[in-house]
Amino acid sequence: MSARDSILSAIRTGLGGSRNDPAAIAAEAADLLAAPETIRPPLVAATLVDAFCEKSEALGATVDRIGSIDEVPASVGRYLEGQGLSAEIAVESAALFRDLDWGDLRPRLAVAPDAPAAVGLARHGIAESGSLVIHSGKETRILLAFLPLHHIVVLRAASIVSHLEDYAALLVGHETSPRNAVLITGPSGTTDIEGSYVRGAHGPGFVHVILVFDA
Amino acid sequence: MNATTRTGFKARSDAALANPTLKTAIDRTTGTAERKRAAALAGFAEYEAARSRGSAIKDHVIANLDHYLEMFERNATASGAKVHWAATESEACDIVIRLCREAGAKRVTRSKSMLGEEIGLPDALGSAGIERVETDLAEHIIQLAGEHPSHIIWPAMHRTREQVAELFNADHKPPPADDEAASMVQSARHVLRGKFLSADVGISGANFLIADTGATCTVTNEGNAELTTTPPRVHIVTAGIEKLVPSTSHAMALLRLLVRSATGGELTQYTTFHCGPKRPGDADGPEKMHIVLVDNGRSEMIANEFRDMLRCIRCGACMNHCVVYRQIGGHAYGGTYPGPMGAVLTPVLDGLAQSRDLPFACTMNGRCAEVCPVEIPLPTLLRAWRGRSWRAGLEGPRMRAGLAAWAGLARRPGLYRMASGIGVRALRLLGRSGWIGSLPFAGGWTRHRDLPGPTGGTFMERYTARGARRPEDRR
Ligand code: SF4
Numbered sequence: 001m002s003a004r005d006s007i008l009s010a011i012r013t014g015l016g017g018s019r020n021d022p023a024a025i026a027a028e029a030a031d032l033l034a035a036p037e038t039i040r041p042p043l044v045a046a047t048l049v050d051a052f053c054e055k056s057e058a059l060g061a062t063v064d065r066i067g068s069i070d071e072v073p074a075s076v077g078r079y080l081e082g083q084g085l086s087a088e089i090a091v092e093s094a095a096l097f098r099d100l101d102w103g104d105l106r107p108r109l110a111v112a113p114d115a116p117a118a119v120g121l122a123r124h125g126i127a128e129s130g131s132l133v134i135h136s137g138k139e140t141r142i143l144l145a146f147l148p149l150h151h152i153v154v155l156r157a158a159s160i161v162s163h164l165e166d167y168a169a170l171l172v173g174h175e176t177s178p179r180n181a182v183l184i185t186g187p188s189g190t191t192d193i194e195g196s197y198v199r200g201a202h203g204p205g206f207v208h209v210i211l212v213f214d215a
Numbered sequence: 216m217n218a219t220t221r222t223g224f225k226a227r228s229d230a231a232l233a234n235p236t237l238k239t240a241i242d243r244t245t246g247t248a249e250r251k252r253a254a255a256l257a258g259f260a261e262y263e264a265a266r267s268r269g270s271a272i273k274d275h276v277i278a279n280l281d282h283y284l285e286m287f288e289r290n291a292t293a294s295g296a297k298v299h300w301a302a303t304e305s306e307a308c309d310i311v312i313r314l315c316r317e318a319g320a321k322r323v324t325r326s327k328s329m330l331g332e333e334i335g336l337p338d339a340l341g342s343a344g345i346e347r348v349e350t351d352l353a354e355h356i357i358q359l360a361g362e363h364p365s366h367i368i369w370p371a372m373h374r375t376r377e378q379v380a381e382l383f384n385a386d387h388k389p390p391p392a393d394d395e396a397a398s399m400v401q402s403a404r405h406v407l408r409g410k411f412l413s414a415d416v417g418i419s420g421a422n423f424l425i426a427d428t429g430a431t432c433t434v435t436n437e438g439n440a441e442l443t444t445t446p447p448r449v450h451i452v453t454a455g456i457e458k459l460v461p462s463t464s465h466a467m468a469l470l471r472l473l474v475r476s477a478t479g480g481e482l483t484q485y486t487t488f489h490c491g492p493k494r495p496g497d498a499d500g501p502e503k504m505h506i507v508l509v510d511n512g513r514s515e516m517i518a519n520e521f522r523d524m525l526r527c528i529r530c531g532a533c534m535n536h537c538v539v540y541r542q543i544g545g546h547a548y549g550g551t552y553p554g555p556m557g558a559v560l561t562p563v564l565d566g567l568a569q570s571r572d573l574p575f576a577c578t579m580n581g582r583c584a585e586v587c588p589v590e591i592p593l594p595t596l597l598r599a600w601r602g603r604s605w606r607a608g609l610e611g612p613r614m615r616a617g618l619a620a621w622a623g624l625a626r627r628p629g630l631y632r633m634a635s636g637i638g639v640r641a642l643r644l645l646g647r648s649g650w651i652g653s654l655p656f657a658g659g660w661t662r663h664r665d666l667p668g669p670t671g672g673t674f675m676e677r678y679t680a681r682g683a684r685r686p687e688d689r690r
Pocket of ligand 1: 476526527528529530531532533534556583586587588589590591
């Protein structure tokens with residue numbers, strides 16, 4: 001008997017031999033998601049945007065609010081200058097960014113292993129936890145979110161969802177799932193040495209959100 | 216499977232109690248963890264409801280485990296991953312080593328996984344001559360020290376900052392700037408960066424397996440899981456079969472419990488769903504993804520008294536709140552998993568004869584069950600092992616004779632009262648200062664701490680003094 005068959009048959013024997021009807025199992029699984037408001041914290045602010053910002057900032061991220069995508073380069077420039085970083089910057093190859101006028105900044109598609117800063121695009125924000133969601137894809141390199149010391153993330157205010165389940169509902173079936181869906185919740189950190197918190201472990205030590213209100 | 220099981224629990228815990236720096240190191244981390252968890256739950260009014268729901272989700276999965284395993288296999292395969300099944304730890308290691316060889320791997324990076332430790336993967340890779348690079352900071356520390364994890368969330372919590380500095384100074388080129396935690400983290404970031412990008416295979420575990428997408432979920436605070444699984448040609452996941460959940464939404468409900476209970480955060484910095492290998496046209500990602508589903512004793516637990524243990528989401532809260540763990544640390548337990556959950560699991564994994572001391576190393580104060588986010592009745596499970604140990608005749612003759620004598624007394628109330636009266640007076644004599652510093656015939660009780668002296672008479676004396684009637688008078 002293959003390992004697969006022996007494991008499955010041991011499980012079935014352990015469960016008493018009878019198999020449940022798939023429809024009944026699915027109904028029970030759906031019931032376990034009922035009344036989600038009773039098993040999750042309410043938002044900390046009245047609007048999705050305010051709740052998202054409050055959570056992100058509590059996690060150590062910084063947020064800049066702008067009125068349109070065209071203002072992204074200026075916002076990035078302000079951040080780089082404030083941090084004393086060079087104008088040479090890795091930028092995700094999103095079509096949205098390609099058409100922008102980057103002015104004095106020098107956007108590069110490649111991200112070096114020790115890149116000081118990179119600009120990426122988030123698909124969603126999650127207000128409950130202040131998380132940014134990125135999906136791997138043709139334009140989105142996962143490493144762009146992990147190699148740089150400063151991760152600058154452009155997020156459209158309209159794409160913020162309320163709770164974790166609201167995002168999870170979008171990932172049903174492997175067809176809708178990208179290779180990697182990453183929820184980024186604040187800068188990378190570790191408490192592995194004596195439990196004391198150190199910011200910037202392997203991933204970015206700084207997360208800066210550029211929130212775009214272009215409706 | 217763990218090399219430290221050899222020397223015996225009593226000898227190891229004696230050594231741990233005699234180690235002055237160990238207690239400090241454990242207290243620093245568990246103390247912080249306890250405070251942060253309490254603060255996180257104070258801000259989560261829905262916790263009790265979330266906790267019963269979380270337990271119900273895990274129970275539902277276990278009750279339909281065959282269904283969910285097949286569903287996961289179907290969806291993972293459809294996403295392009297290859298699913299393998301391993302009944303035992305050695306089967307699991309063989310599969311991983313074969314996959315590494317097929318990939319022509321010289322160097323593999325590994326993102327912390329307790330299942331990997333359970334199946335002995337670090338040693339198996341070593342014997343196969345494959346260079347293994349641990350990428351989690353704590354795992355990096357214990358790899359340099361040649362040790363096993365002493366905690367499931369903070370594997371290196373038994374080491375002080377100064378001890379870590381010593382290891383890094385010897386290994387890192389250039390060495391860290393000083394022995395502050397921040398400089399050492401910086402140094403590890405620098406040293407490991409090049410290794411991430413040059414690995415042939417990346418190996419991770421999974422906190423959840425999502426049945427309806429076929430994805431595996433990892434949570435880390437450092438970002439090492441994504442750096443481990445993205446650059447190499449091949450990503451291998453090893454995961455226990457109990458890690459299944461029906462959907463991503465169910466995983467979210469459990470993540471809220473897991474993270475708050477483990478670190479006191481609301482969500483880890485990185486929560487990643489890995490669904491298959493690189494898609495056509497993707498900017499990065501591995502060409503191949505393999506998922507090894509490991510049983511290693513789990514399917515047997517479905518039918519016996521340890522079934523509740525399959526709900527465990529490996530948060531570590533039970534050990535952070537355990538009075539025994541906080542005295543002796545993780546290594547004394549001798550298995551892969553320490554603390555209360557380890558005392559239940561190690562006999563399953565290593566056999567009761569090897570590990571019968573563990574279920575007895577417990578005061579039954581019930582703290583672990585109170586803090587467990589999936590309501591596992593750990594003391595009840597430990598008692599079940601004690602019962603099995605007794606029935607299997609694993610108790611020594613002294614223990615058997617002692618218990619027989621006690622049982623004889625307990626059945627004769629008059630005699631029992633007399634004996635306990637003598638006992639309490641003797642203890643009062645020994646503990647005139649309020650504390651007993653040494654006990655004849657029971658030195659183990661007082662070697663590392665004082666026993667509080669009794670302040671009054673026996674229980675029955677005080678009970679009657681309060682005006683209660685003796686049970687036999689109650690007619
Ligand atoms: S037994 Fe409960 S408290 Fe302990 S690690 Fe498992 S889930 Fe956490």
